[in-house]
Amino acid sequence: MHNSRLTGRLLLAVTLFLMETVVSTKTVTTCDNSYNVHRLSCDFGVIGVQSALYGRADSETCSEGRPANQISDTSCSQQGTTDVIRTRCDGKSVCELNVKVVRTSDPCAGTYKYLQTNYTCLPAIQVTACEFSVAHLYCDVGQVILVYGADYGRRDQTTCIYKRPESQITNVDCSNPTKKVAESCNGKNSCIINANNAFFGDPCQGTYKYLEVAYVCEYPTV
Ligand SMILES: *[C@@H]1O[C@H](CO)[C@@H](O)[C@H](O)[C@H]1NC(C)=O
DSSP: OHHHHHHHHHHHHHHHHHIIIIIOEEEEEEESOTTOEEEEEOSSSEEEEEEEEEEESSSSTTOTTOOHHHHOOOOEEOTTHHHHHHHHHTTOSEEEEEGGGGOSSOSSTTSOOEEEEEEEEEOOEEEEEETTEEEEEEOOTTOEEEEEEEEEEBOOSSSSOTTOOGGGTSOOOBOOBOSHHHHHHTTOSEEEEEESHHHHOOSSTTSOOEEEEEEEEEOOOO
């Protein structure tokens, strides 16, 4: 009796710890400037973007040294920002982008803006395979693969770049989410995927691409 109560309490503590570390939301804010880098990262797992704002929602954030008239509009938000950040970052363990990426129009001229992203780190395994390489997905004995997401293309200038000519790595608007990995691998204990155009088609000719996969291992539901 005493023992099981202790076990129960321990379990609760462990569960709370996991929820704290795995599911808690992170917030990153970057003040508007052409050179500022917006960086999302997960020590464990992969990024799942919840919401992103380019604009201004309060008068404190990124207000240092700014005149009152540049920080008084607190209902400024550019449409579509969340989608842009999701496209760039979901499923990665680290995601860096320039604020320029979201500054496609000006939702409130004269107001000093910032980019803010809320995201969680989903407990997934992340695999990256450069074009013409092979991605190996595998789980422990008795478990099966469940793919969260996969993208074959190019979303940054830091992945799979070694000795590649500039011209092949500059196009980072080549996000190409694909269901093919899930179709091939879900329910299997291990799985091999060729990261090439023959399998995925070519989403951006002339660009050296890579495959990013996020998956979890589960006990099969009977
Ligand atoms: C991020 O979360 C905080 C805390 O809940 C909230 O105040 C803020 O508005 C959120 N930002 C975005 C961009 O959703």
